[in-house]
Amino acid sequence: MNYTEKTVLTEVKYEGNIIDVERITVELPNGKIATRDVVRHVGAAVVIPIDEDGNIYVVEQYRKPFDEVLLELPAGKLDSPDEDPALCAERELKEETGLTAEKIEKVAAIYTTPGFSDEIIHMYMATGLKQGASCTDEDEFLSCKKFQLKELVQMVINNKIKDSKTIIGILYADRLNR
């Protein structure tokens, strides 16, 4: 069965700091016309920094859409569509936690919200961690914390951790550590 929705018209409705928004008119498989809202995002990288004692480093960060401070794995958006996500992962790890990693391994690529956005988050496991100086962006306000993996798994199960990429990273790490 062919589900393809052919693009009839693409209108750029908003160009923002980190997203652009398109309204796309499509032809459905039955020939009818419909419109789709699509949020374009350059993509991002997220890191699971795990040390030899089973500690994972996370950051507390204010998120305007919820007006809440959330606990998240270190992450950030690509500098450009061509940036190697592994380099982005290393950069964000250093900026947000001060850590460098001997080994950065790709775990997965995640579509955060395919119903309305093309954002892809590239997920990496970082091991062989060394603490250097943190060099957080001047206007980025966050604090770095570390927890035992099993504590974080409990926080996921209790739904204390709500961010999807962080839930996935912790459950992945838990599975790989069995």
Add this chain to the structure above:
Amino acid sequence: MNYTEKTVLTEVKYEGNIIDVERITVELPNGKIATRDVVRHVGAAVVIPIDEDGNIYVVEQYRKPFDEVLLELPAGKLDSPDEDPALCAERELKEETGLTAEKIEKVAAIYTTPGFSDEIIHMYMATGLKQGASCTDEDEFLSCKKFQLKELVQMVINNKIKDSKTIIGILYADRLNR
């Protein structure tokens, strides 16, 4: 430490079918001014329908942002901000798979992409499944499939499944079934 970003100005930049977009001017904790793109979404529900033999029902669905067919757990957006997400979960389960459930239990609330959107997905485990007639929306093109939980876990590990809510649902089900 106080990370709060005070709202200075909210401008609605786009009003779409399933999202609205705001540009919010904020005052950072250091007094500087910045802007945030915020995609407003009414919220959604996702269901993990698992039968007595350990099969989970998923749907294949075309997603315009990626121009790809994705394998996802049954899900859909709330009819209104006031809709009980459990009712939304039951409705979407019926519409997308034809199934009804004796028991619908809340598992978690997930923030899909807190960097730029306030979308919350309410996740439910559905058990005591009964097959009725499917009543898919006329303009919704999808097909329902069932897999053993362990097959789906393998598809998550191999990154064949990319949708974040689906990855989370499968890893949750896997954890709860140990």
